[in-house]
Amino acid sequence: METFLQQLVNGLVLGSIYALIALGYTMVYGVLGIINFAHGEVLMIGALVSLTLIQGLMGFAPFLPGWLVLVLVLPITMATCAALSYTIERVAYRPLRNAPRLAPLISAIGMSVLLQTIAMMVWSRDPLMYPQLLPALPIQLFNSAVTITGKELVIIAVAFLVMCALLLLVERTRLGRAMRATAEQTKIAALMGVNPNRVISITFMLGGALAGLAGVMIATNYGNANFYMGFIPGLKAFTAAVLGGIGNIRGAMLGGLLLGLIESLGAGYIGDLTGGVLGSNYQDIFAFIVLIVVLVLRPSGLLGERVSDRA
Amino acid sequence: MSVLLDVTNVSKFFGGVHALDNVGLRVPSGSIVGLIGPNGAGKTTFFNLITGLYSANSGLFQFNGQFYSPHSVAQVTQAGIARTFQNIRLFGAMTALENVMVGCHCRSHTGVIGAILRGRQVRQEERAIREKSFALLRYVGLGDFADHTAINLSYGHQRRLEIARALATDPLLLALDEPAAGMNATEKLALRELLLQIRVDGKTILLIEHDVSLVMGICDSLTVLDYGKTIAVGSPTEVRNSPAVIKAYLGNSP
Amino acid sequence: MLNFISQRRMFLWLAMLSLLILPWCVGSVGGNYWVRVLDFALLYVILALGLNVVVGFAGLLDLGFIAFYALGAYTFALLASPHLTQSFAAIAVLFPEGLHSLIWLACLIGAVLAATFGVILGVPTLKLRGDYLAIVTLGFGEIIRIFLNNLDRPMNLTNGPKGIRAIDSIELFGISFAKSLDLGFIQVPALYLIFYLFLVLACIATVICMRLQNSRIGRAWVAIREDEIAAQAMGINTRNLKLLAFAIGASFAGVAGVLFASFQGFVSPESFTLWESIVVLAMVVLGGIGHIPGVILGAVLLAIFPEVLRGVVQPLQNALFGHVLVDAEIMRQLIYGLALILIMLYRPKGIWQKRGASTS
Numbered sequence: 001m002e003t004f005l006q007q008l009v010n011g012l013v014l015g016s017i018y019a020l021i022a023l024g025y026t027m028v029y030g031v032l033g034i035i036n037f038a039h040g041e042v043l044m045i046g047a048l049v050s051l052t053l054i055q056g057l058m059g060f061a062p063f064l065p066g067w068l069v070l071v072l073v074l075p076i077t078m079a080t081c082a083a084l085s086y087t088i089e090r091v092a093y094r095p096l097r098n099a100p101r102l103a104p105l106i107s108a109i110g111m112s113v114l115l116q117t118i119a120m121m122v123w124s125r126d127p128l129m130y131p132q133l134l135p136a137l138p139i140q141l142f143n144s145a146v147t148i149t150g151k152e153l154v155i156i157a158v159a160f161l162v163m164c165a166l167l168l169l170v171e172r173t174r175l176g177r178a179m180r181a182t183a184e185q186t187k188i189a190a191l192m193g194v195n196p197n198r199v200i201s202i203t204f205m206l207g208g209a210l211a212g213l214a215g216v217m218i219a220t221n222y223g224n225a226n227f228y229m230g231f232i233p234g235l236k237a238f239t240a241a242v243l244g245g246i247g248n249i250r251g252a253m254l255g256g257l258l259l260g261l262i263e264s265l266g267a268g269y270i271g272d273l274t275g276g277v278l279g280s281n282y283q284d285i286f287a288f289i290v291l292i293v294v295l296v297l298r299p300s301g302l303l304g305e306r307v308s309d310r311a
Numbered sequence: 312m313s314v315l316l317d318v319t320n321v322s323k324f325f326g327g328v329h330a331l332d333n334v335g336l337r338v339p340s341g342s343i344v345g346l347i348g349p350n351g352a353g354k355t356t357f358f359n360l361i362t363g364l365y366s367a368n369s370g371l372f373q374f375n376g377q378f379y380s381p382h383s384v385a386q387v388t389q390a391g392i393a394r395t396f397q398n399i400r401l402f403g404a405m406t407a408l409e410n411v412m413v414g415c416h417c418r419s420h421t422g423v424i425g426a427i428l429r430g431r432q433v434r435q436e437e438r439a440i441r442e443k444s445f446a447l448l449r450y451v452g453l454g455d456f457a458d459h460t461a462i463n464l465s466y467g468h469q470r471r472l473e474i475a476r477a478l479a480t481d482p483l484l485l486a487l488d489e490p491a492a493g494m495n496a497t498e499k500l501a502l503r504e505l506l507l508q509i510r511v512d513g514k515t516i517l518l519i520e521h522d523v524s525l526v527m528g529i530c531d532s533l534t535v536l537d538y539g540k541t542i543a544v545g546s547p548t549e550v551r552n553s554p555a556v557i558k559a560y561l562g563n564s565p
Numbered sequence: 566m567l568n569f570i571s572q573r574r575m576f577l578w579l580a581m582l583s584l585l586i587l588p589w590c591v592g593s594v595g596g597n598y599w600v601r602v603l604d605f606a607l608l609y610v611i612l613a614l615g616l617n618v619v620v621g622f623a624g625l626l627d628l629g630f631i632a633f634y635a636l637g638a639y640t641f642a643l644l645a646s647p648h649l650t651q652s653f654a655a656i657a658v659l660f661p662e663g664l665h666s667l668i669w670l671a672c673l674i675g676a677v678l679a680a681t682f683g684v685i686l687g688v689p690t691l692k693l694r695g696d697y698l699a700i701v702t703l704g705f706g707e708i709i710r711i712f713l714n715n716l717d718r719p720m721n722l723t724n725g726p727k728g729i730r731a732i733d734s735i736e737l738f739g740i741s742f743a744k745s746l747d748l749g750f751i752q753v754p755a756l757y758l759i760f761y762l763f764l765v766l767a768c769i770a771t772v773i774c775m776r777l778q779n780s781r782i783g784r785a786w787v788a789i790r791e792d793e794i795a796a797q798a799m800g801i802n803t804r805n806l807k808l809l810a811f812a813i814g815a816s817f818a819g820v821a822g823v824l825f826a827s828f829q830g831f832v833s834p835e836s837f838t839l840w841e842s843i844v845v846l847a848m849v850v851l852g853g854i855g856h857i858p859g860v861i862l863g864a865v866l867l868a869i870f871p872e873v874l875r876g877v878v879q880p881l882q883n884a885l886f887g888h889v890l891v892d893a894e895i896m897r898q899l900i901y902g903l904a905l906i907l908i909m910l911y912r913p914k915g916i917w918q919k920r921g922a923s924t925s
Binding site for chain 2: 773776777780781782783784785787788791792794795796797798799800801802803809813
C-alpha cells in the first residue's frame with residue numbers, strides 16, 4: 001500500500017510536468033493540425049537558460065534566498081522559451097504550410113537536431129548540476145507512508161495554478177475565443193476578423209512558455225540538466241496529449257496526469273508484475289506502449305477527436 | 312435483361328443527420344442509369360456506400376447476382392465496380408499512362424519476387440499492361456498525352472483520364488461521379504459520345520450528373536434523390552414531368 | 566540514338582572501372598582510415614535505399630528504422646560470437662566449438678527477422694496519419710533500443726550497455742575478409758576486400774530497388790503515396806502493400822546490420838539511437854525522397870562529409886584558435902540539422918532533382 005501511495009505522489013509530480021508540456025502539443029495541433037516535433041527541445045533550452053540565469057544571479061547577488069532567485073529567473077526563462085517557440089514556427093513551419101504533410105515534420109526534426117546541437121555547443125555535452133533552490137522539507141503523509149518534498153509540492157501547486165490560468169484564458173478571454181475559432185475553422189475565423197497568423201504565433205508562444213516552466217521543473221526535480229533532456233519528456237508528453245485527445249486542452253491536462261500515474265505505478269510494480277524479469281529501468285517503455293495502444297484502439301483519445309485518415 | 316446492381320433499403324446516418332433514408336437503385340446490365348438530385352441530396356454518399364468507402368447503417372447490396380457487403384473499397388473494385396470521383400483524384404505526380412497502368416493493377420499479378428527477378432513472364436505482363444493502358448488512353452481520346460504529368464492536364468482531360476483509369480480495372484459497372492463537371496459544351500459532347508461508346512462495348516454505367524441535357528439524352532432511367540430520399544424513379548420523360556422533381560429543383564411555383 | 570546508347574554504356578564502364586580502383590586511390594592517398602569510411606558509406610547506401618522504399622516509395626515516415634539495423638546486427642552478434650556460449654551453459658554444450666554462423670545464412674535470418682518485425686510494427690500503425698506514424702515508429706525504435714540496453718537481466722541476452730564483442734569477421738567462399746588476400750600478382754588488403762563485397766551488395770540493393778520501382782508493385786506504392794483512397798479504388802490492397810514496403814525496407818536494414826556487426830566486430834545499443842535513424846532519413850531527404858540515384862548520392866555525401874570535416878575543421882581550428890572550439894561531432898550534427906531544414910524549405914525534391922515523372 002505504501003508503494004502505491006508513494007508512487008501515486010510521484011505520479012502526480014510527473015503528471016503535472018507532462019501536462020504542462022502536453023498543453024503545448026495540443027494547442028499547436030489544435031490551430032495548425034501538426035505535431036510540433038521540436039517542442040521537447042524548447043523545454044530543454046528553458047532548463048539550461050534558467051540554469052545560466054540562476055548561476056548569474058546567484059553570483060551577482062548571493063544573498064538572495066533560493067526561492068526568490070527562482071521567482072526572478074522564471075519569467076525570463078518562460079519569455080525566452082516563448083520567443084524560441086515563436087521562432088521555430090516562423091522558420092520551420094510557416095513557410096511549409098502548403099507543402100505535403102511530411103515536410104514540416106522533417107523540418108521540425110531538423111530543428112530539433114539543431115537546437116540540441118546549439119545546446120551542446122553552449123552548455124557542453126555533460127549533464128550540469130542544477131541548484132536546489134526550493135526547500136527540501138520532506139513532509140510525511142499518511143503516517144509516514146508517503147514522503148513528499150517541498151519542491152514536489154511546489155511543482156504540483158504551480159502546475160495546477162498555471163493550468164487553471166490557461167483554462168481561464170482559453171475559455172473566458174477574447175484571445176482564447178480567437179484560438180478556439182482558429183482551431184475549429186481557420187478560414188472562417190479569418191473572415192470574422194481573427195488574424196490566424198497572430199493566433200498561431202501566440203499559441204506557439206504560450207506553449208513555449210509552458211514548456212520552459214516544465215523544463216525548470218524537471219531540472220529542479222532531478223537536479224540536473226543537459227542537452228538531451230527534452231527528447232524523452234517531449235515524447236511522453238506527446239503521448240499524454242494523444243491519450244487525452246489531441247487538440248483538447250482539458251484532454252492534455254488529463255492525459256498528462258494519467259500518464260504520470262501510469263508510469264509511476266508501472267515502474268513501481270513492474271518488478272512484481274513480471275516476476276523480476278523487467279525492472280524499473282524499463283520505465284520509459286510505458287509511455288510508448290500507451291501511445292501505441294491508444295493510437296490503435298482509441299485514436300481519438302479519452303476526450304478528443306479523430307486522428308486517422310478519412311476520405 | 313438482367314439486373315447488374317440491385318441495391319435496396321440503404322440508409323446512412325452521420326451523427327443525427329440522415330444522409331440517406333431508405334434509398335434503392337436498380338441498374339440493368341448494359342444500361343446507363345442516372346442518379347440525379349439537388350446538391351446535398353446524398354448522391355455521392357450513395358456512391359461511397361456502394362463502393363465501400365462508407366459503411367451503411369442498413370441496406371441490401373446485390374451485384375452481378377451475388378449479395379455483397381461493401382466494406383472494402385479494393386474488394387469492390389476487384390468484384391467489378393469501378394468509380395471516378397467528384398473531386399478528381401488522379402495520381403498527380405504520375406503521367407497519364409502511369410495512372411492508367413495503376414488501374415491495371417488488380418487484373419495483373421506480378422508480385423515482389425517477380426518484380427525483382429523480372430523474368431520473361433513478368434516482362435510480358437509489363438508490356439501487356441503498357442499496351443492496354445495506351446489503348447485505353449487512345450480510347451478516351453488522350454493518346455497524345457500519355458507522357459504528360461497528370462496534374463498538368465486540362466480539367467476536361469483529367470476527367471477523361473479518370474475514366475480511362477477506371478476502365479483499366481475491367482469493370483462490369485462504371486460508376487461516374489459528375490464526369491461532366493467543369494466541361495464546356497464541346498467537351499460534353501465528346502463525353503456523351505464516349506459514354507455511349509462504352510455502353511456499346513458492353514459496360515454498364517451509373518452516372519451522377521448535374522447537366523440535365525446530358526442526362527436526359529443518354530440515360531435509360533433516372534433515380535432522383537432529394538434530402539436523402541428517393542423522390543422519383545423512371546425514364547427521363549417520366550422524371551422530367553414528375554411534380555415532386557420539379558418541386559425539388561425549382562421549389563414551389565407561385 | 567546509337568551514339569546515346571554507346572555514350573551511356575561507356576559512362577557505365579568508366580564508372581565501374583573507377584569504383585574498382587577507388588579503394589586503391591583512396592588508400593594510397595588517405596590510408597586505411599579513409600577506406601573504412603568508404604566501407605561504411607556503402608553500408609549507409611544500403612540503409613538509405615531501404616528507408617527509401619518505406620519513405621520514398623510508399624510515403625511512410627519511419628523514424629525507428631534503425632531498429633531493424635539493430636536487429637540484424639544483434640542477430641549476427643548472437644550467432645557468431647562467444648557471448649551466448651559464455652552466458653548460457655546449455656548453449657556451450659550444444660556448440661562446443663562456439664557459435665560461428667555463416668554470414669550469408671545470418672544475412673538471410675537477419676533479413677527475415679527484420680522483415681517480420683517490420684510487419685509487426687506495420688500492422689497496428691497502418692491507419693495512422695503521417696506524423697502519428699512517424700512518432701509511433703520512433704517509439705518503436707526506442708523500445709527496441711531500451712530492450713537491447715536492458716536485456717542483460719535476468720538472462721544475459723544482449724549484454725546490455727556493454728554490447729557484444731569478438732564478433733566473427735566476414736568469411737565467404739573460404740576467403741577471410743579480415744586479412745589481405747594474396748592473388749599472386751597483387752595483395753588485396755582486407756578493407757579493400759570488404760569494399761568490393763559491400764559494393765556488390767549495394768549494387769544488388771540498387772537493382773532490386775530499381776526493378777521494384779518500375780514494376781506493378783512500385784506503381785502501386787506511388788499510387789498509395791499520392792492518394793490512398795484512389796489507390797484503393799483501383800483495387801489495390803493498400804494494407805498489404807504498405808506492410809510489404811515496411812518488410813522490404815526492414816530487410817535491407819537487417820542485412821546491412823549483419824554486415825555491420827561482422828565488419829565492426831562489436832555492437833552496442835549506442836550505435837542504434839534515434840540519431841542514427843535521423844541520419845539515414847537525412848540521406849534519403851537530401852537525395853530526393855523516392856529518387857534512387859539521389860538517395861545513393863545523399864548517402865555517400867552525408868557519410869563522407871563529416872569525416873572530411875573531422876579531418877579538416879579540427880586542425881584548422883587548432884591552427885587558428887589554438888584549440889578546438891567546435892568539435893567534428895557537433896559540426897556533423899549541426900550540418901544534419903540545417904540540411905533537413907534547408908532542404909525542406911528550399912529544395913524539397915532533393916539536391917539532385919529528378920526529371921519528369923516519379924516512376925520509369
